[in-house]
Amino acid sequence: MGSAIALGFAPAQSALAQAATAAKAQVVILATGGTIAGAGASAANSATYQAAKVPVDKLLASVPELGNLANVRGEQVFQIASESFTNEYLVKLAKRVSALAKQSDVDGIVVTHGTDTLEETAYFLNLTVHTNKPIVVVGSMRPGTALSADGALNLYNAVATAASPSSAGKGSLVVMNDEINSGRDVAKSVNIRTEAFKSPWGDLGMVVEGKTYWFRAPVKRHTTNSEFDIDKIDALPQVDIAYGYGNANDIAYKAFAANGAKALIHAGTGNGSVANQVVPALRELRAKGIQIIRSARVVGGGFVLRNAEQPDDQYDWVVAHDLNPQKARILAALALTRTNDSKDIQRIFMEY
Template identity: 60%
Template sequence: MFSRKFQSCAQLMLATVMMSFVATAPARAQQATAKLPNVVILATGGTIAGSGADSTTTVGYTSATVGVERLIAAVPELKKVANVKGEQVFQIASESMTNAHWLTLAKRINVLLASQDVDGVVITHGTDTIEETAYFLNLTVKSNKPVVVVGAMRPSTAISADGPINLYNAVMLAGSKEAVGKGVLVALNDQINAAREVTKTNTSTTDTFKSTELGMLGYIQGSKPYFYRQSTRKHTLESEFDISKLDSLPQVDIVYGYANMNRIGMDAFIAAGAKGIIHAGVGDGSVAAQMKPALVEARQKGVLIVRSSRVGQGIVARNGEANDDELDSVVSDTLSPQKARILLMLALTKTNSTQEIQRIFYTY
């Protein structure tokens, strides 16, 4: 009899424990979910949202056909690393990205990151101008929370499409503590690069994004970021640029250097209203003899000139291949022509002083 009572008590205790476990299971699951970071994906189009005629189409596909909800649904593993929400900001191929798009995107990111409910932001983007958008955001986002720009070299319909793993890595990175304060990041091919230094180096391969001279920031492996260095130039919270009240940016254009170049392009840009010109010279930003009068006349009209280089690596030396003091021009430091254009646009919203703009180029 004692044995039967003991057995009955044991069964009752077990039943009570099981009922308690079942009752608290939803709460525990909710608590576990709440511990995940909250990441917002802002979709802008590009190859990562592209589609081809068949699974072997990796060129000649159509960009920007897949919406953000389908992108998220295609990577169910995202739920393991973050609480994800998506917004379709634009649906364009990135070669069509404009200053207006940048201003809209930066303002939306600043609103999102100001919320305590958002821990990081991912931007899906076409690869053609991903480095430019990333650098613009690097200078205009006002938060130390992670911002990761991601894309793909193969459309979503292709065999071995790289978009899903790139998106997974980007969301994981945007929700990580390791990425806090690192500035805007570009993450593709299991590699992490700084917005300031990264560039597209190949037309079609998946390892196209590199910081060829200064080096990548780190790797992504096993759902974890590994950082080995960081950019020393000011960005995000330390940036002096405020775009919150801007509806447009000054017109800045790029004149490309080559043998036998002429001033036709520069004159046309200035006639069309350019406030600044990036002179993408040969070598160390050299200025051809026939171009010097055009630069002098441009300055007389109040147009700001920045000497950059088409080479892609190295510092453009002030008063090196041209007398910048005499020309009253600015040098781009290590910035590529396309990134120098971005910095000059933002600098011109603050000042027209060549001395002050030169300080800005040595700061960012």
């Protein structure tokens, strides 16, 4: 794993200062790159920049106020733009989070992450890391070099949330734009504004001046109540997403299947609708053992109803409930590590 750095006090401390330091929460920041570690050519570049340029030591040093919230140390796990996150990266990161969560000298974990696939990683951690300790995923929409950059405050709020005992037992959390969202629910809904991440069911709470305020809690299964355990998972089966649209055809579905997909997420229109000209191919692929899971491409909330639009019972298909296509892919891949029974997979989609 990457080198560790610490943010603390000078060696010469009074007994009172030492006691105060010891009383602070111990928070580890795992850096993976992304815009929060990005840099632009000038302060005017808020949308044009290079991601994953700033190492974790400089990222932490840029927000010295973190030391007022917790004893913070950092590790550079990856240094990539998040659109390049593969299943292998997911598994490696989750295993590191799990290992840290088992340590008595760790009270909370923050993962800095690019925003493009942040919601997928947050959901994966929510499903696979068995801990009650806070896991907080954070990113930014503007690089640190930009005017009104949002990364420093986002990171400050993320550490505040990870350090707070009130954050325990709520699953993975995403903290951005002063809001605390569930890693299960939240999605990137706009690609240019700082309020980019929203949950269709509302945020869990807020962070104001380093203090957390909570309004609701997740009810779906997560972390310690999950049947998926990253310590027992070394690889994920291939699951791919094909998009529904006017004039759609079955080429993508067949190509993914030919390339080894074990399940296909149909990102359907409306209520996960499937075009008439695509249905025969999906039925044929299901007959060959490939799981077909209907999700919806709609933005802003809603869920796919079983046996509405398509006779799922007859076709032996699964519906993704309220999960968007990218999160449905994460859950389907994990489900396939345990079962290939469509009824059991449907149970999993309703419970998680």
